[in-house]
Amino acid sequence: MKAIGRQSIFADWRLFIKGLCAFYAGDDAKAQEALQRFSKDSLLFRAARPFIHIINDGASPLSKDEAKEPLLMDICRILHRPELDHALPRAEYLWRLGRYADSFDHVFRMLSDFPTNEPGLLRTLSRFYFQAVFHIGPNLTDKYFRELHYILKKRPNNDVANLLYARSRNLLFEGYRGFSNHDLMQMWEEFLICHQRVAGENSRLRALVYAHLGDLFARESDDDPWASSWYDRRKKKGKTRNFHLAEEAYEKSLAIYQEDKDIHLKLLGLYEKGGIDTKRNKKLDEIGRLFPDDKDVLAKNGNYCIERKAFIKGIEYLKRAVALDPLSRINRESLGIAYIKASLHFARQKKSPRYRDFMKEAVEMDEADPLNMTLGRPYLLARQAIFEWIGGYEKEGNQHLSDATENGNEDGRVSYFAYLISKAYDAPSPLISLLENDLKPILVAPSPSVAAALTDVYKYVQLIAPDKFWLQKEAKRLNAYALKAADQPCTPRDAEKIIHYAFDERWPDRALINCYIKKMLKLDPSSPLFLYFQYLYDRSLQFVQPPTEKDLKRLRDIQTMAVERNERLLINLLGKEIRQIEEFLSSPYGDDDDDDLDDDDDDLKGIDFEKLAAELEEEMDGMLDPRGKLSSRRKNKHAAKSQGSLFDDLDIPF
Amino acid sequence: MLGLSPQADDDTIRKAYLELVRRFSPDSDPDAFKRISQAYELVKSEKLRLEHYLFNRDAPGDTPFNAYLQHVRGCEKRKPLAFEQMKVFLRKCAKK
Numbered sequence: 001m002k003a004i005g006r007q008s009i010f011a012d013w014r015l016f017i018k019g020l021c022a023f024y025a026g027d028d029a030k031a032q033e034a035l036q037r038f039s040k041d042s043l044l045f046r047a048a049r050p051f052i053h054i055i056n057d058g059a060s061p062l063s064k065d066e067a068k069e070p071l072l073m074d075i076c077r078i079l080h081r082p083e084l085d086h087a088l089p090r091a092e093y094l095w096r097l098g099r100y101a102d103s104f105d106h107v108f109r110m111l112s113d114f115p116t117n118e119p120g121l122l123r124t125l126s127r128f129y130f131q132a133v134f135h136i137g138p139n140l141t142d143k144y145f146r147e148l149h150y151i152l153k154k155r156p157n158n159d160v161a162n163l164l165y166a167r168s169r170n171l172l173f174e175g176y177r178g179f180s181n182h183d184l185m186q187m188w189e190e191f192l193i194c195h196q197r198v199a200g201e202n203s204r205l206r207a208l209v210y211a212h213l214g215d216l217f218a219r220e221s222d223d224d225p226w227a228s229s230w231y232d233r234r235k236k237k238g239k240t241r242n243f244h245l246a247e248e249a250y251e252k253s254l255a256i257y258q259e260d261k262d263i264h265l266k267l268l269g270l271y272e273k274g275g276i277d278t279k280r281n282k283k284l285d286e287i288g289r290l291f292p293d294d295k296d297v298l299a300k301n302g303n304y305c306i307e308r309k310a311f312i313k314g315i316e317y318l319k320r321a322v323a324l325d326p327l328s329r330i331n332r333e334s335l336g337i338a339y340i341k342a343s344l345h346f347a348r349q350k351k352s353p354r355y356r357d358f359m360k361e362a363v364e365m366d367e368a369d370p371l372n373m374t375l376g377r378p379y380l381l382a383r384q385a386i387f388e389w390i391g392g393y394e395k396e397g398n399q400h401l402s403d404a405t406e407n408g409n410e411d412g413r414v415s416y417f418a419y420l421i422s423k424a425y426d427a428p429s430p431l432i433s434l435l436e437n438d439l440k441p442i443l444v445a446p447s448p449s450v451a452a453a454l455t456d457v458y459k460y461v462q463l464i465a466p467d468k469f470w471l472q473k474e475a476k477r478l479n480a481y482a483l484k485a486a487d488q489p490c491t492p493r494d495a496e497k498i499i500h501y502a503f504d505e506r507w508p509d510r511a512l513i514n515c516y517i518k519k520m521l522k523l524d525p526s527s528p529l530f531l532y533f534q535y536l537y538d539r540s541l542q543f544v545q546p547p548t549e550k551d552l553k554r555l556r557d558i559q560t561m562a563v564e565r566n567e568r569l570l571i572n573l574l575g576k577e578i579r580q581i582e583e584f585l586s587s588p589y590g591d592d593d594d595d596d597l598d599d600d601d602d603d604l605k606g607i608d609f610e611k612l613a614a615e616l617e618e619e620m621d622g623m624l625d626p627r628g629k630l631s632s633r634r635k636n637k638h639a640a641k642s643q644g645s646l647f648d649d650l651d652i653p654f
Numbered sequence: 655m656l657g658l659s660p661q662a663d664d665d666t667i668r669k670a671y672l673e674l675v676r677r678f679s680p681d682s683d684p685d686a687f688k689r690i691s692q693a694y695e696l697v698k699s700e701k702l703r704l705e706h707y708l709f710n711r712d713a714p715g716d717t718p719f720n721a722y723l724q725h726v727r728g729c730e731k732r733k734p735l736a737f738e739q740m741k742v743f744l745r746k747c748a749k750k
Contacts, residue, residue: 024732026683046747058720092719121725124714128721134711205704
């Protein structure tokens with residue numbers, strides 16, 4: 001551009017042109033900087049406004065007296081869409097006023113090709129209107145959706161509009177509590193018929209819709225917002241939303257498209273969850289035939305063989321799975337567990353060469369992580385020691401024990417692990433006594449760091465040997481130790497571990513929890529984590545009282561503090577809990593008065609009994625297992641079978 | 655965002671994606687490049703595509719105009735107004 005001085009009368013025009021050049025080159029920052037410099041009410045200020053608005057995606061603040069519709073019309077022309085200038089600005093205006101359905105209706109009347117599934121701007125707008133229903137807030141959704149329905153009814157032959165509406169409707173109703181599952185299934189099948197009319201047959205799409213329905217019905221029941229805290233909810237066992245419909249949906253999906261391995265595995269998972277072993281076994285065989293070299297399938301088969309005590313076959317499957325993906329931690333751990341189970345089995349049969357070979361292979365794949373109690377070397381050696389004792393080789397056992405505790409046992413975790421595991425494996429009494437004696441020096445001087453380490457071990461062993469009476473007694477000893485240690489200096493990490501452990505107990509030791517919370521809040525009164533623990537502790541004292549606005553405010557305040565300290569995990573956890581409480585409080589059941597705890601007839605007003613009845617019916621469906629029998633609360637039938645059945649629950653978390 | 659029909663196959667999608675990233679490269683328009691790449695990840699296989707088409711709930715903007723501008727930003731290159739059109743526009747601004 002020709003050089004024009006700053007004092008020239010054309011200086012502003014130069015700036016405007018520079019701004020336009022940057023705008024069309026895509027350099028928004030430069031364009032904005034140039035175009036924002038004009039004095040208000042000048043020609044160039046008015047000319048620049050639409051460009052700035054485009055750069056900000058429509059988010060520029062507009063002054064009260066600014067004519068908005070003409071501005072938006074200008075934008076349409078600048079973007080070479082003059083045909084939209086009578087539709088979009090008005091639609092925008094109506095939307096911003098909260099007249100959502102009117103906004104849709106206006107575009108629907110003004111643009112003949114709207115709505116559409118064909119790529120382009122009109123498809124984007126179609127998606128906007130039909131998917132805004134998920135974003136405008138629960139109080140406005142029903143109204144908007146109802147009004148959309150009335151508008152579409154006026155032009156009944158618009159198949160695309162009906163299709164888009166049906167899709168959004170189905171997705172919306174999926175989230176409605178108490179909505180009939182059979183109706184949902186039927187609605188999605190109607191959607192498929194409509195889709196076929198609009199876009200022709202697409203078997204893959206049909207299969208995916210059924211798979212989606214399978215996922216929906218196989219999902220566990222929603223968290224109960226009346227539970228006092230997250231740790232209560234964690235303890236609740238999940239029930240599928242509707243087992244039979246989930247099975248039917250998955251089967252329909254596979255009937256259309258058999259090659260989808262994920263759906264096969266999901267159906268298998270459904271049978272596992274429902275405890276239907278015959279169907280599960282049959283499914284596993286089928287998957288093994290269809291996908292013989294798939295690592296997930298090999299791992300499933302391997303774990304299943306181990307469960308049936310076909311150790312050698314199971315280990316072969318798992319080795320193949322690990323060979324296909326050596327970095328897969330889950331498969332490595334499954335293989336490690338398989339070696340351990342096989343070794344225990346053969347140790348009990350006094351077949352020393354067998355268990356020694358297996359443990360040798362397990363140790364070869366050991367992990368350097370000192371906290372990994374499945375594949376960590378000290379823990380594998382501790383196990384090997386116990387197997388040798390069980391097999392009758394005390395000298396070899398003692399050697400392995402010495403190797404195990406040589407390194408990484410400063411906090412006593414390996415010794416404690418060896419002691420607990422020996423009891424879980426029913427090791428000979430002399431060994432158990434020996435290991436208990438080894439613990440005495442560790443437990444003599446209470447320390448929070450040792451207490452925290454021991455809680456890690458306890459929690460791990462509890463997964464392997466749940467519901468053992470001796471373990472409950474052990475918990476009391478551990479609690480007493482941790483309580484004594486509370487006088488000593490403690491890091492937040494150790495306190496957190498101890499509190500988590502205490503909360504996870506079936507009957508939490510409240511004195512222990514309270515002691516450590518107070519201790520840490522005395523050191524740091526604004527610690528969001530321990531304030532959250534305090535909140536959980538206080539809620540746990542209220543038994544089944546539902547959450548209130550006060551709880552919500554308290555959590556929000558804690559979340560604000562967590563944000564200031566950038567504690568991401570805690571922020572996410574609090575966010576989830578806050579959302580659940582908000583959802584509960586905005587539901588018909590959530591408007592209890594804090595002070596009014598009496599049963600009162602007035603509470604019955606406004607409750608939809610039909611909806612409640614439907615919900616109860618759904619719950620009853622869920623309570624019955626797939627064979628139509630009432631499922632028991634505690635399904636540890638395996639643990640009851642034999643004294644030494646360990647690793648019964650293969651789902652050991654990693 | 656990729657400007658394709660839901661029925662487009664994997665090859666067509668990949669070609670459209672490569673064409674778009676040539677136009678909106680990470681150097682010239684990193685935001686558009688990121689959006690295009692994210693969109694491609696959602697639809698690069700038939701299964702992903704169909705799942706996105708069937709079950710996605712994202713709204714492409716907060717208001718209709720916002721959706722329009724985001725579409726333009728993601729899918730269309732800005733073209734200058736023709737000279738006569740610019741004259742008409744500037745005259746209109748002068749009259750206000």
